[in-house]
Amino acid sequence: MRVLLVEDDPILGSAVRDQVAADGHGVDWAKRLADAGEFVRLAHYDLILLDLMLPDGRGLDFLRGRRQAGDTTAVIILTARDQVSDRIAGLNAGADDYLVKPFDLAELSARLSAVARRYGGNPNPLLQIGKLTLDLAARSIVRDGRSISLTAREWALFDAFIQRPTMLLSKAQLEERLYTFDSEVESNTIEVYVGRLRKKLGAEVIETVRGMGYRLGAATLAGTGKSPP
Amino acid sequence: MRIAWPPKGSLQRRLALALTGGVMALWLLATVAAGLLLRHEIDEVFDSALQEVVQRVLPLAYTEILAREADAGPDPQQVASVGAHREYITYIVRDAEGRSLLQSHDANLSQFPPNPAHGFSDGPSSRLYTEVAVSGTLIVTAAERPGHRQKAVRDAIKVLAWPLILLLPLGIAGTWVLVAVTLRPVVAFRHEIEARSSGHLAPVSVTHLPSEIAPVAEAVNALMARVRRALDAERSFTANSAHELRTPVAAALAQTQRLRAELPEGPALARTVEIESALKRLARLSEKLLQLARAEGASLIGEAPQDLVPALRLVLDDLSIEGAVEVALPEAGRFVSTLDMDAFAILARNLIENAVKHGDASQPVRVALTDDGRFSVVSPGPVLEPELIASMTQRFVRGATTADGVGLGLSIVMAIMRGVGGEIAFASPASGQEDGLEVTVELPAAKLTAG
Numbered sequence: 022m023r024v025l026l027v028e029d030d031p032i033l034g035s036a037v038r039d040q041v042a043a044d045g046h047g048v049d050w051a052k053r054l055a056d057a058g059e060f061v062r063l064a065h066y067d068l069i070l071l072d073l074m075l076p077d078g079r080g081l082d083f084l085r086g087r088r089q090a091g092d093t094t095a096v097i098i099l100t101a102r103d104q105v106s107d108r109i110a111g112l113n114a115g116a117d118d119y120l121v122k123p124f125d126l127a128e129l130s131a132r133l134s135a136v137a138r139r140y141g142g143n144p145n146p147l148l149q150i151g152k153l154t155l156d157l158a159a160r161s162i163v164r165d166g167r168s169i170s171l172t173a174r175e176w177a178l179f180d181a182f183i184q185r186p187t188m189l190l191s192k193a194q195l196e197e198r199l200y201t202f203d204s205e206v207e208s209n210t211i212e213v214y215v216g217r218l219r220k221k222l223g224a225e226v227i228e229t230v231r232g233m234g235y236r237l238g239a240a241t242l243a244g245t246g247k248s249p250p
Numbered sequence: 251m252r253i254a255w256p257p258k259g260s261l262q263r264r265l266a267l268a269l270t271g272g273v274m275a276l277w278l279l280a281t282v283a284a285g286l287l288l289r290h291e292i293d294e295v296f297d298s299a300l301q302e303v304v305q306r307v308l309p310l311a312y313t314e315i316l317a318r319e320a321d322a323g324p325d326p327q328q329v330a331s332v333g334a335h336r337e338y339i340t341y342i343v344r345d346a347e348g349r350s351l352l353q354s355h356d357a358n359l360s361q362f363p364p365n366p367a368h369g370f371s372d373g374p375s376s377r378l379y380t381e382v383a384v385s386g387t388l389i390v391t392a393a394e395r396p397g398h399r400q401k402a403v404r405d406a407i408k409v410l411a412w413p414l415i416l417l418l419p420l421g422i423a424g425t426w427v428l429v430a431v432t433l434r435p436v437v438a439f440r441h442e443i444e445a446r447s448s449g450h451l452a453p454v455s456v457t458h459l460p461s462e463i464a465p466v467a468e469a470v471n472a473l474m475a476r477v478r479r480a481l482d483a484e485r486s487f488t489a490n491s492a493h494e495l496r497t498p499v500a501a502a503l504a505q506t507q508r509l510r511a512e513l514p515e516g517p518a519l520a521r522t523v524e525i526e527s528a529l530k531r532l533a534r535l536s537e538k539l540l541q542l543a544r545a546e547g548a549s550l551i552g553e554a555p556q557d558l559v560p561a562l563r564l565v566l567d568d569l570s571i572e573g574a575v576e577v578a579l580p581e582a583g584r585f586v587s588t589l590d591m592d593a594f595a596i597l598a599r600n601l602i603e604n605a606v607k608h609g610d611a612s613q614p615v616r617v618a619l620t621d622d623g624r625f626s627v628v629s630p631g632p633v634l635e636p637e638l639i640a641s642m643t644q645r646f647v648r649g650a651t652t653a654d655g656v657g658l659g660l661s662i663v664m665a666i667m668r669g670v671g672g673e674i675a676f677a678s679p680a681s682g683q684e685d686g687l688e689v690t691v692e693l694p695a696a697k698l699t700a701g
Contacts, residue, residue: 030500101492104595106561
């Protein structure tokens with residue numbers, strides 16, 4: 022996924038950014054609301070991590086503004102304001118979840134995935150795709166009784182396909198999900214990662230639509246179930 | 251209108267008693283004075299009448315007796331009267347030897363002593379007046395009917411006193427009502443202030459208060475404004491310190507966790523894990539201290555009544571203890587209280603956390619909020635000694651547990667209940683079962699108002 026982090030504290034922000042990046046997501050980090058506004062105009066984000074008290078305004082106002090503009094991006098609020106009334110206000114303003122500082126980074130990762138799964142329409146972390154049995158929460162894949170391990174990057178790419186199983190994803194879309202403004206995208210990166218996924222999961226898992234992009238293989242999809250029997 | 255018997259020392263009672271009592275005492279005094287004056291006047295009038303009778307009778311008796319001596323009859327004679335009637339003044343005419351020569355028809359001889367003093371004197375039963383003429387040979391004595399004078403004074407005083415007796419209850423009732431009506435704004439003012447509990451510091455209305463009380467209300471408002479400013483400052487300080495404290499702790503914890511994730515196995519990793527657990531303890535302690543500061547200092551009463559059920563749901567959600575807790579919510583689906591939602595959330599969170607932490611993990615904790623605001627948390631476990639329960643409520647006492655915690659949870663709950671004047675009760679065994687510990691708090695319900 023591509024994630025926008027809005028946080029003004031440099032020490033906390035860098036740790037959160039590293040954590041989210043280590044999970045394989047592409048992260049952009051805005052330290053002010055003005056930057057955040059600029060970022061959402063330039064790129065499509067799957068999720069926003071939003072601090073509430075920023076040097077140039079209130080995160081809640083930013084969130085309300087996004088929602089009023091019709092933006093449906095998932096939002097998790099990160100805040101030092103722990104009061105229940107603040108949290109109810111945050112949820113009422115359109116947030117999907119709420120994390121009170123100090124939080125555990127593992128919990129942040131878990132909530133991030135949970136919110137993303139809900140947005141993908143399947144809150145169940147257990148998934149059966151063809152011959153693959155997936156546990157999205159544990160990031161484990163089992164094929165023919167054999168467990169397969171993916172790197173964070175590989176997961177992030179595979180996750181893009183799982184979230185929209187029938188959709189055709191262009192190379193540009195996939196790049197946007199994996200990379201941020203800061204990182205250089207090499208021209209053949211997506212091809213390299215798709216190649217690795219095919220090698221680990223089976224060649225039929227991802228099919229190429231010439232000149233258009235990639236999608237989950239039709240043979241794989243035929244056996245798709247929401248959860249294992 | 252409320253005309254109940256006001257308590258001792260109440261202004262209404264004092265005023266009513268003083269006003270009625272004062273008027274009655276003055277009236278009584280005036281009646282006594284009038285009676286004394288009347289008595290004096292009546293004495294003068296009656297004495298003068300006695301004297302007049304004797305002086306009238308004397309020449310008549312003299313003529314009569316002279317005329318009679320010609321007929322020479324020694325028997326005393328009564329003056330021929332027009333008709334028998336009740337006489338208020340009787341008289342007797344006697345000679346020097348005390349023989350009665352003439353008397354009025356209703357005269358009672360026992361009233362007349364044999365040798366009365368000349369002039370006014372008091373006889374055995376009545377007032378007398380005696381005049382002597384013809385060198386002591388003719389003695390005329392007039393007597394008033396016994397008790398007549400006293401009766402006249404009594405009757406006059408009675409007439410004066412009657413209205414007093416009639417007016418006494420009327421006066422008391424009138425004063426009472428008047429005082430009650432006059433004091434109504436003051437009573438309303440009192441009720442308004444009484445209805446405030448700590449934290450509700452909106453100014454009271456001054457408009458209908460009498461000019462004597464209005465300055466008091468204004469002074470109260472000024473005081474409340476000062477307290478409110480102080481509380482606001484404290485509240486914003488607590489909120490700010492929460493923010494100021496949480497962000498660096500969060501940053502340190504997050505960096506440590508990243509470090510742990512990036513370090514290879516080894517002593518450095520072990521050390522990082524220790525730093526992480528110390529930071530987590532610091533985070534918990536600072537959170538509890540902030541909660542305690544909030545419970546003791548800041549406003550526990552919401553600006554407007556709030557439904558507490560969403561707050562409870564959020565707390566339960568937050569603790570992510572599904573399966574470990576059985577929840578019973580009010581039948582109405584909501585419980586509207588004057589208690590601040592955040593204060594309730596802190597209270598509920600601490601009680602539930604405690605129950606989960608210290609209870610027998612094999613059984614669920616039971617959490618219940620009833621329609622009338624009884625919030626109870628039952629933690630499963632053995633029956634606890636009363637001394638142990640008493641020691642639990644002290645700060646930094648953690649009970650016989652290996653669970654992590656700083657021992658402030660119950661202190662926070664108790665500070666909140668103290669702040670809103672509510673009760674907290676401990677029962678072990680829990681009601682309706684043979685073991686466990688039940689902690690119950692009575693939450694203040696919002697008064698039902700129109701709309």
